[in-house]
Amino acid sequence: MTTLNELKKGSAELLILFLVESRARHGYEISKMIEQRSAGTLRFNAASLYPLLYRLEQRGWIQGCWVEKPNQRRRRYYRVTRAGKAVLRQQRSTWSAFVAAVNRIIGPDYA
Amino acid sequence: MPDWRSEILQHVAPLRMDPLREQSIVAELADHLDQHYRDLLAEGTPEEIAREKVLRGLSDNELLRELQRITRMDSALVIHDRAAGFCQGIRLDLRYALRALKRSRGFSVIAIATLALGIAANTAVFSLVNTVLMKPFPIRDPHRIIMLWDRWPDVDRGPMSLDDFHDFQHQSHSLSEMAAWHITYYNILGPREPDHVLAARVSQGFFKFFGLRPVRGRLFADSDHRENAPPVALLGRQYWSSVFGSDPGIVGRVISLDDKPFTVIGIAPAEASLDRSPIAVWVPLEPTTPWKGRSTNYLEVFGRLAHGVSLKEAHADANDIARRLALEFPAHAHGIVVDSMVHSMFGDAQPTLLVLLSAGCLLFLVSCANVANLVLARAISRRREFAVRESLGASRFRLARQLLTESALLAGVSGAVGTLLAAWVIHLLNRAWPHNMSRPTIFAVDARVLMFAIVASAIAALFFGLAPAFGGAGTSLSDSLKDGVRATGGYGHKRLRTVLVTAEIAISTVLLLSSGLLLRSFWKVEHTDPGFRSDHVLTFGLSLPATRYPKDAERSIFFRDLLARLEHLPGVISAGGATELPMGTGSTEGGFEIEGRPPFKPDESPTIEKSVVTPDYFRAMGIAVLRGRGSAAQDTEHAPKVVMINEELARLYWPNQNPVGKRIDLGWGKEGDWQEIVGVIANLRYGALDKPVVPAAYVLSTQYPVRGLEIAVHSSIPSNELVSAIRSQVKEIDPSLPIANIITLRDIVGESVSSRRSSTALVSVFALLTAILAGIGLFGVISYSVAQRTREIGIRMALGAALGDIRIMVLREGLALIAFGLAVAAPVSFVSARLLSGLLFGVHAGDAYTIALAVSFVALVGILACYLPASRATRVAPVQALRSE
Numbered sequence: 003m004t005t006l007n008e009l010k011k012g013s014a015e016l017l018i019l020f021l022v023e024s025r026a027r028h029g030y031e032i033s034k035m036i037e038q039r040s041a042g043t044l045r046f047n048a049a050s051l052y053p054l055l056y057r058l059e060q061r062g063w064i065q066g067c068w069v070e071k072p073n074q075r076r077r078r079y080y081r082v083t084r085a086g087k088a089v090l091r092q093q094r095s096t097w098s099a100f101v102a103a104v105n106r107i108i109g110p111d112y113a
Numbered sequence: 114m115p116d117w118r119s120e121i122l123q124h125v126a127p128l129r130m131d132p133l134r135e136q137s138i139v140a141e142l143a144d145h146l147d148q149h150y151r152d153l154l155a156e157g158t159p160e161e162i163a164r165e166k167v168l169r170g171l172s173d174n175e176l177l178r179e180l181q182r183i184t185r186m187d188s189a190l191v192i193h194d195r196a197a198g199f200c201q202g203i204r205l206d207l208r209y210a211l212r213a214l215k216r217s218r219g220f221s222v223i224a225i226a227t228l229a230l231g232i233a234a235n236t237a238v239f240s241l242v243n244t245v246l247m248k249p250f251p252i253r254d255p256h257r258i259i260m261l262w263d264r265w266p267d268v269d270r271g272p273m274s275l276d277d278f279h280d281f282q283h284q285s286h287s288l289s290e291m292a293a294w295h296i297t298y299y300n301i302l303g304p305r306e307p308d309h310v311l312a313a314r315v316s317q318g319f320f321k322f323f324g325l326r327p328v329r330g331r332l333f334a335d336s337d338h339r340e341n342a343p344p345v346a347l348l349g350r351q352y353w354s355s356v357f358g359s360d361p362g363i364v365g366r367v368i369s370l371d372d373k374p375f376t377v378i379g380i381a382p383a384e385a386s387l388d389r390s391p392i393a394v395w396v397p398l399e400p401t402t403p404w405k406g407r408s409t410n411y412l413e414v415f416g417r418l419a420h421g422v423s424l425k426e427a428h429a430d431a432n433d434i435a436r437r438l439a440l441e442f443p444a445h446a447h448g449i450v451v452d453s454m455v456h457s458m459f460g461d462a463q464p465t466l467l468v469l470l471s472a473g474c475l476l477f478l479v480s481c482a483n484v485a486n487l488v489l490a491r492a493i494s495r496r497r498e499f500a501v502r503e504s505l506g507a508s509r510f511r512l513a514r515q516l517l518t519e520s521a522l523l524a525g526v527s528g529a530v531g532t533l534l535a536a537w538v539i540h541l542l543n544r545a546w547p548h549n550m551s552r553p554t555i556f557a558v559d560a561r562v563l564m565f566a567i568v569a570s571a572i573a574a575l576f577f578g579l580a581p582a583f584g585g586a587g588t589s590l591s592d593s594l595k596d597g598v599r600a601t602g603g604y605g606h607k608r609l610r611t612v613l614v615t616a617e618i619a620i621s622t623v624l625l626l627s628s629g630l631l632l633r634s635f636w637k638v639e640h641t642d643p644g645f646r647s648d649h650v651l652t653f654g655l656s657l658p659a660t661r662y663p664k665d666a667e668r669s670i671f672f673r674d675l676l677a678r679l680e681h682l683p684g685v686i687s688a689g690g691a692t693e694l695p696m697g698t699g700s701t702e703g704g705f706e707i708e709g710r711p712p713f714k715p716d717e718s719p720t721i722e723k724s725v726v727t728p729d730y731f732r733a734m735g736i737a738v739l740r741g742r743g744s745a746a747q748d749t750e751h752a753p754k755v756v757m758i759n760e761e762l763a764r765l766y767w768p769n770q771n772p773v774g775k776r777i778d779l780g781w782g783k784e785g786d787w788q789e790i791v792g793v794i795a796n797l798r799y800g801a802l803d804k805p806v807v808p809a810a811y812v813l814s815t816q817y818p819v820r821g822l823e824i825a826v827h828s829s830i831p832s833n834e835l836v837s838a839i840r841s842q843v844k845e846i847d848p849s850l851p852i853a854n855i856i857t858l859r860d861i862v863g864e865s866v867s868s869r870r871s872s873t874a875l876v877s878v879f880a881l882l883t884a885i886l887a888g889i890g891l892f893g894v895i896s897y898s899v900a901q902r903t904r905e906i907g908i909r910m911a912l913g914a915a916l917g918d919i920r921i922m923v924l925r926e927g928l929a930l931i932a933f934g935l936a937v938a939a940p941v942s943f944v945s946a947r948l949l950s951g952l953l954f955g956v957h958a959g960d961a962y963t964i965a966l967a968v969s970f971v972a973l974v975g976i977l978a979c980y981l982p983a984s985r986a987t988r989v990a991p992v993q994a995l996r997s998e
Binding site for chain 2: 028029030050051052053056057075077
C-alpha cells in the first residue's frame with residue numbers, strides 16, 4: 003500500500019493535468035474520473051485532492067474559475083493553462099519512458 | 114443534509130486565511146463533500162455511514178499542511194485574483210461600481226457632464242484636424258504628391274508655362290509622373306439659363322495621376338489631347354446632379370462652352386476638384402488651351418515623388434532642371450519652389466487648427482482635473498467604507514482596482530455622451546464653417562475620431578482614477594476608522610486638490626487670454642475700413658464670349674448700355690464695374706514703370722494690383738478720391754490715357770509728393786504708351802479684411818476695353834430685391850449671356866473673415882467653459898476646506914471673531930490659490946501668445962488691456978467661487994460647530 007501511495011503521489015500531477023486538458027472539470031469530477039478509470043486502484047479524497055489542485059494553480063499550470071450553470075449550484079472548474087500544457091507534455095513523455103524502462107526490466111518478456 | 118461548512122471551517126480556521134479565500138475554499142470543499150455524500154446515498158449507503166465516510170476524506174492532515182504551505186508561500190490574494198479575477202472579479206467590480214455611482218447620483222451626473230464636455234470639445238476639434246490635415250484628399254497616396262511653382266523676383270509661387278511643364282515632365286528623375294491643370298471659367302448653355310461656371314483644363318493623364326475613376330462614361334483618353342481631336346468635355350459630379358438632375362443620358366450629348374460645341378463623354382468624380390469649389394466642366398488642356406510656349410504662366414503643376422525620393426531630393430532635381438532651362442531660355446529664366454501638396458493647399462489652416470486643438474486639449478485637461486477633484490473629495494468621504502473593506506481582508510491593490518473600475522465606467526459613459534455631443538457640434542460646424550472658400554469640407558465622426566475619443570476617455574479614467582491612490586498614500590487604516598464619519602482628507606489629498614485647482618486656474622487664464630487676443634483681433638478686423646462701401650451693394654460677373662463680341666467696340670457698347678439700364682432701375686443709385694472686385698476670386702498682379710526713372714531691375718521689380726474699371730465704379734463702390742479726380746467724360750478711347758493709383762502706391766513711390774500729373778506704364782498698351790496719374794484714391798483691402806493693403810492702379814474701360822467685368826450695383830433698396838430686375842435687363846440685351854455669382858458685397862466681405870470668425874468663436878467658447886470649470890473646481894476646494902474647518906470656525910466665533918473676519922479668512926485662502934494660479938499662468942501665457950501671434954491682427958500679443966481683462970475675469974470667477982463657501986462659513990452656529998466632531 004505504501005508503494006502505491008508513493009506512486010500515486012508521483013503521478014498525481016500528471017493525472018490531474020491530463021484530465022483537465024480536454025475540458026474544464028470540477029474537483030469532484032476529477033476525483034471520480036481517477037477512481038473510475040483506474041478501476042478503483044487510485045483514489046483521491048478531498049483532503050489530498052484540493053491541496054494538489056491549489057498547488058498546481060499556484061504554479062500557474064491550471065486555472066480555477068467559479069461557474070454558475072442553470073439548475074446547478076456554483077462550482078469551481080479547473081482548466082489547464084498554456085504553461086500547464088507544456089508541463090503535461092513533458093511529464094507524459096517522462097512517464098512513458100519511465101514505465102517502458104521499468105517494463106523492460108521487469109516485464110514478462112524477460113521474466 | 115449535514116452542515117459540511119462548519120466541519121470544514123474547523124479544519125481551516127486556524128490558518129487565518131484571507132476571508133475571501135477562505136470562503137472560496139470552504140465553498141468548494143463543501144460542494145465536493147456534498148456530491149460525494151449524495152453519490153453514497155444513491156448507492157444505498159445509510160445516511161450515518163455515508164456521513165462518516167465523507168468526513169473521513171477530510172480528516173487527512175495533509176489538507177491542513179498543504180493549505181498552510183500555500184497560505185504562507187503566497188498572499189492568498191494572488192491566488193484569489195488569478196482564480197476568480199478574470200471571470201468574476203471584473204463583473205463584480207463593474208456591478209459594484211455601477212451601484213456606487215448610482216448611490217451618489219449627483220456626483221455621477223456632474224462628473225459625467227464635465228468630462229463629456231471635455232471629451233466632446235476635444236473630439237470635435239480633432240475631427241476638424243482629422244478632416245483637414247490627416248485625410249485631406251480622397252485620392253491616391255496624397256502625401257507623395259508635391260506641387261511645383263515658378264519663383265520670380267516678385268512672385269514666390271507662380272504658375273508654370275506649358276512648355277516648362279513639358280520639359281519638367283521629360284527631364285525629372287525624382288518624379289514618377291506629373292500632372293497640371295488650369296482653373297478657368299466657361300459660359301455654358303445648359304438645360305436651364307445660360308451659366309458661367311468654374312472649369313478646369315487638365316493635362317494628359319490628370320485623372321490617372323490622382324487615381325480617380327469616372328462616375329459615368331469615361332475620362333479623357335490620350336487621343337483626346339491630340340491637336341485635331343474632336344472637342345470633348347466631362348461634367349463635374351455636383352454640376353451634373355444639380356443642373357442635369359443626374360441624368361445618365363447626358364453622356365454623348367453636345368453642350369456649348371463659350372459658344373463652341375463639346376461632346377460630353379463622362380462625369381468626373383467630386384474628388385477631382387481637390388481643394389477647389391466643385392468644378393463644373395472639365396476639358397483637355399491640349400488642344401483647348403490658347404497659350405502655348407513659355408510666355409504665359411498659368412498652370413498649377415503636380416508631381417508624384419518616385420519611390421524612395423524625398424521632398425528635398427525632388428527640390429534639388431527640380432532646381433537643376435530650372436537652371437538648365439534658364440541657360441537655354443534666358444528670357445524666361447526663373448527659380449523653382451517645391452512643396453508637398455497637402456502643405457501647399459492647407460498650410461494656411463495649420464496655425465488655426467493647432468490653436469483650436471490646443472484649446473480643446475486644455476479644456477479636456479481642466480475637465481479631467483475637475484473630475485479628479487470630485488473623485489478625490491468623494492474618496493475622502495468614502496475613506497471609512499474603504500477602511501472597513503480593508504479590515505475585512507481586501508488588499509490595497511483590490512481597492513485601487515475597484516476605484517479604477519469606477520473611473521473607467523465613469524469615463525466610458527462620459528466618452529459615449531461626449532462623442533454624441535461632439536457629433537452634434539460637428540453637425541453645427543459643418544453648417545458654420547466656410548465652405549465656398551475652398552472645397553466643401555464635411556467633418557465627420559469616423560473610425561479615427563472614435564478611436565481618439567476612446568483614447569481620451571481612457572486617459573481621463575487613468576488621470577482621475579489614480580488621483581485618490583496618489584493622494585491617499587500614507588494614511589493609515591486605523592486613522593481612517595478613528596476619524597469618524599466625516600474623515601479628514603489627509604495632507605496628501607488636500608495638496609493634490611490644491612495643485613489641481615491651481616492648474617485649472619492657470620489653464621483657464623491662458624485660454625481666456627488667448628481668446629481675448631483673438632476676439633480683439635476679430636473686432637479689429639471687423640472694424641477695419643475696407644476702403645469701400647459694403648452695404649447695399651450687389652455684385653455679379655459677366656463675361657462676353659469672343660465668338661459673338663469679337664471687337665472691342667462691341668464689348669464697350671454692351672457694358673455701357675447695361676450700366677445705363679441698371680442705373681435707371683428703380684432704387685438703384687449707381688452702377689459700375691471692374692475686372693476685379695476686392696476680396697473676390699480673381700486678381701491681376703504685375704509690374705510697372707515710372708516715367709523718368711530707370712527701369713526696375715528684374716529682382717526689384719514691384720508687384721501691384723491692376724484693374725480696369727468703368728467710369729462710375731468708384732462712385733458705386735463708395736471709394737473716396739483723395740487727390741486729383743476720378744474718371745471724366747473726356748477720358749475717351751482716343752484721349753490721352755489716364756490712371757488712378759491708390760494711396761499705398763503713392764506713398765511707396767512719391768512719398769511727400771503729389772503724384773498727380775506723373776506718368777507710369779502698366780505695360781498694357783504699346784511700349785511707351787504712358788498713362789498719366791490723374792487721381793489718388795483710398796486704399797482698398799484686396800485679399801481679405803485681415804490682409805495688408807497692397808499698391809494698386811486703375812485704368813478706365815473706356816480706354817482699355819475688356820471682355821469681362823464684375824459689376825457692382827449700389828441701391829437704396831435691399832439688394833436682394835434687385836436680382837430679378839438685373840437678370841431681366843441682361844436678358845433683354847443678350848438672352849444667352851450667363852450671369853455669374855450674384856452676391857452682396859457684405860457677404861463677400863463676411864466670407865473673407867468667416868474662418869477667423871469660426872475659430873475665434875470656438876476658442877472663446879472653450880475659454881469660457883474652462884473658466885467656469887475652474888470656478889467650480891475652486892468652489893469645491895474652498896467649500897471642502899470650510900467644511901473641514903467648521904470646528905475651528907465655531908471656536909473662533911465662540912471666542913468673539915467678527916463675521917467679516919471669518920469671511921476674510923476663507924476668502925484669503927481662495928485668493929492665495931487664484932494668485933498662485935495666475936503666477937503659474939504668466940510664463941505659459943507668454944509662450945501661448947507667441948504661438949498665437951500669427952493669427953493676431955492689430956493687437957500685440959502682450960496687449961495690456963486684454964491681459965487685464967482676462968486676469969480680472971479669472972479673479973472675478975474665483976472670488977465668486979470662494980464667496981459662497983465664505984458666507985456659508987459665517988452662518989455656522991458655534992454650538993453646532995463644536996458638536997460637529
